[in-house]
Amino acid sequence: MPEKSATAAPGEGRVPDDAEQPLAFHALSFQPDGEEVTVGRLDEGTFVVLPADGAELLRRLVDGSTCTQAAQWYEQTYGEPVDIADFVADIGELGFLRASDEPEPAAPRPVRWMLLGRAVFSPVGALAYLALLAGAVAAMVHTPALAPGYHHLFFTHYMSLLMVTMFLGQMPLLLLHEGAHALAGRRLGLPSRLSVGRRLYYLVFLTTMDGLVGVPRRKRYLPILAGILSDLGVLGALTLLAAATRRSDGSFPLPGELALALAYLTLLRLLWQGWFFLQTDLYYLVVTALGCVDLQTTAKQVVANRWNTLRGRPAPHDPERWHPRDRAVARWYSVLLVGGYAFSLATLVLGLLPVVTRVLGTVFDRLAGHGSHSALGLADSVLFLALSIGEIALPAVLFLRERRTERAARGRTAVSAP
Known part of the structure; x- marks a missing residue:
């Protein structure tokens, strides 16, 4: 049975009402990656990871097979029926299907x-x-x-x-x-x-x-x-x-x-870049090299499960919901993740703390009036503190704006829900 990105409806072997008509698709790319295939639209940046049988079923539909023909081919090839109606609904939710009155996709233009x-x-x-x-x-x-x-x-x-x-x-x-x-x-x-x-x-x-x-x-x-x-x-x-x-x-x-x-x-x-928990370039390098899907989330959940086990409490996350490759890698990457936090702290202490200590020492020494300092030096110290507060305040404003946007989005979803 092909793996789907949305919850499957009950029933087996169902076909859509227009099962004898080929479906219209946007331009899709198929990229094999081990036993799975990444399928998606390059123009929209929408992708899904499918098992090989699901990708082949989708490729049949893209190549012009009707839903009935594709379902028959799948059952003959893999020895089990497929809920083709559910499968088509899922790929429609991903935005892979074109409306019947939508024009053929134009050839992609070379990017600048x-x-x-x-x-x-x-x-x-x-x-x-x-x-x-x-x-x-x-x-x-x-x-x-x-x-x-x-x-x-x-x-x-x-x-x-x-x-x-x-x-x-x-x-x-x-x-x-x-x-x-x-x-x-x-x-x-x-x-x-x-x-x-x-x-x-x-x-x-x-x-x-x-x-x-x-x-x-x-x-x-x-x-x-x-x-x-x-x-x-x-x-x-x-x-x-x-x-x-x-x-x-x-x-x-x-x-x-x-x-x-x-x-x-x-x-x-x-x-x-060693701050893996911030998903830096080195994190994405590791994820790509190891063929993972969502390693960061899985590793955090592994750490949470281990922490609860140490405290004699039930694990809050179900390992069966993790991608098999993420689950295998997260066993050791979760240790590296914790090490990343330690590395970030060491970088802060060794790289930035001496700078901050010297700077703040100079500023507060001037403000306290120790020694002979000119008015220009005092003005410099006040301006420095103002800039420091602004440097922290600006990201805080962005964070609050993001939270307001998220709450507004949740509110709109709640209002529109039946």
Whole structure:
């Protein structure tokens, strides 16, 4: 019996009323993946994972077989009847069917920036990228002062200037990270797009590549890793820029100091990829390599079940509802998930806490009036605190707006329910 995405209606062997008429479909992609097949619409980014027999039944309907013919073929091939009416209803809910008066789907147009993506992620581009990284490593070995360190952030005594510089300097680099994902996706002809969102209390750019699951798995790795590769390239370029500005006495002018400060922030962003619980690029790499469907949710439920077992309580989640591959991987990934929380805490303590301690120490020392501080220094401290509060408040506003939207959506659903 084919696996379906919606609840099946009772009965076996039922056929639709128009069972002798072929169905009209939107353009669908069929991507085999082990014993399953990912089927969906690249134009809408709607996909479903079907067992091989369900995918073959759908392919029969797409190729022009009537419902009656497809049901007979399935019973002859697999030795059991199929509820074809229920199956057709499910694929209709997924948006795979076209209305009878809807025109034939037009041939997809090439996405913008496809040629640029192919040029950037080409063998020539790879050689230039490797040369950049090799040059940066050589420069750090020759001049250890170029190695990223938190002290590089303090290129000025004005904390508000430091904060504004970090924020404004990071924005184009974050955009470049997500743009690399999108460009690598467009290289494959995927209509990838960028948006703004948040992760916990961080404002982030987000790349949407829903069609990625519709391409062969081996082609998914580059779009997934493109952001990390971009960050490594940025780290290398900033290091070489600082090296080029280094004075004969070993000091750096302001452009070199800015480059080193941004290089350290880029390193922190690379370490942030180890925060699996935020579903970073490395998380999606693991999911793709292992052929999982919803590993994050399954792993969290495994942890919850184990925690309840330790306390002598019943497990809150039924393992039979998990995808078999997710269930197998989650046994050890759940441990890695907990380790990700520990890694994030270590990154916070080792990478950010020294910076925050030094910054806040300077600010509160000025506000408390210890030592001789100018009016400009006091104004700088007040502005820094205001910016810090704003940096936390903006994601909080986004979170509250999301909650209001969700409540409004639930309210509309409740009103429309019979």
